[in-house]
Amino acid sequence: MSSLTESSAWKSLSAHAADFLQPDFHLAALMRSQPARFSSFSVRQGDLLLDYSKNFVDDRTLPLLLDLAEERQLPAAIAAMFRGDEINNTEHRPALHVALRQPAANSAHPEVAETLERMRSFVDEVRSGKWTGHTGKPIKSVINIGIGGSDLGPVMVSDALAEFADNKLDVRFVSNVDPVHLQRSLNKLDAEATLFIVASKSFTTLETHQNASAARRWFLSNCNDEEAIAQHFVAITTNLEAAADFGIPQENLFPMWDWVGGRYSLWSAIGLPIALGLGMEHFERLLAGAHAMDEHFRTQPLSENMPVLMALLTVWYTTFFDAHSTAVVPYSQALDKFPTYLQQLYMESLGKRVDQEGQPVSTGTGEAMWGTAGTNGQHSYFQLFHQGTQFIPVDFIAVAQSGADDNHEAHQHLLANCLSQSLALMEGTPDESDPHKYIPGNRPSNTLVLPQLDPYHLGSLIALYEHKVYAQSVLWGINAFDQWGVELGKKLSKTLFSALQAQTAPDDLDSSSRGLISTIKQWQMNA
């Protein structure tokens, strides 16, 4: 495929972008001039709504962006993903996370349904108390040990849906190799009633290996019986051999497959801690919600396709308006961890400097992704949105019904704040007399509205962003499913670990690393 900047839609968009940079252009004026903007520029998937009317989009923009999507062969790329083509070309694999939420009757992957069935019976046994620890005590606590994709999705979903948990089990997550993380998580736990899940697609990840080994030492120091491991450790991995070598019995291994990327894996057995905490029926509703979004992405025309429209807007801003980051601000405390989850999804997927053929990209790609729950964000970083010099498009997420048992008034304040922030970003203040107080406005945003935050709608929301990321990668011509960049740091950490363990740092290390190591060692000796 020719380079992005050579496409004719690109050239037209490039010229068209100048219209929005004219001094007399203002988003608020555009909104006022088009009373039907909301209905023209909003789209639904089921009862999920995207209002994208507060964007730099006029009657000419959308047709041009859609031309770009056609020229970049996005419809064919969507079909290729669902067909299971080798779209992860550097690792020679498909990226088939959509198969994990495909109802069994239509699935070409019977192993998915088999694994779900195994999860179902395991979850039922643990939650009902039939699965006991080695002394016959029912399991009370579950510790998931994993990092990146083997942690962030399950952590986020478990936190978002905490209101759906019945507290049969206390589910905790350990990811960081900092030993304090495991130490804090083990605090006050009864080893006889604790189950460890070692979650690692590769089973070679240093952090997970360190934490799993330390957890096993802690467990054995409490019970001193290797055979008891069988009732207290399970694993999820593609590397069944390495998990068996670690001492986890065959029957406690849940498989995953190399066609599921780590950051797209919460729908696989990696979701086991979610299912243990919430119950399998809620996990299956999560899958159903994601499947509904999959069907939308697969079948809807580009002009009505929510992930595609959001991806086009992001490409529009990052490449023509110099946006370097996107903020996602859910007005829902339950979704506070959603932006952190999205960081891996976005930045591991889109942080690429060459296209699928290995040629340097012709435009900027990727963007920093960040945010926290509103209204908290308003009292920390929103000032930068309103009067800073950076151009930061925002995705607001509003949940119509409250997850709290009472205080409807507070929930209405929450929603009012969400709506008022997107309005303030668009309108600003007209009075320019005091430059310190002047707020220019003219800042674009999307608003997503969910009727309620339940497993089904959360599934749809996550899948929406997964597909948005894929659509962006297709528009930019990059591979969203590999992550070679993270390998160098892993390799170097082995060298620096040896240097920290040695008497003196090796001479061939750079001056900064040697200086830092010698300071650290000195302070360690003084401890």
Ligand code: F6P
């Ligand atoms: O950070 C790199 C990475 O490979 C992620 O892509 C992945 O989600 C994470 O490490 C954990 O990998 P694993 O599940 O193999 O332990």
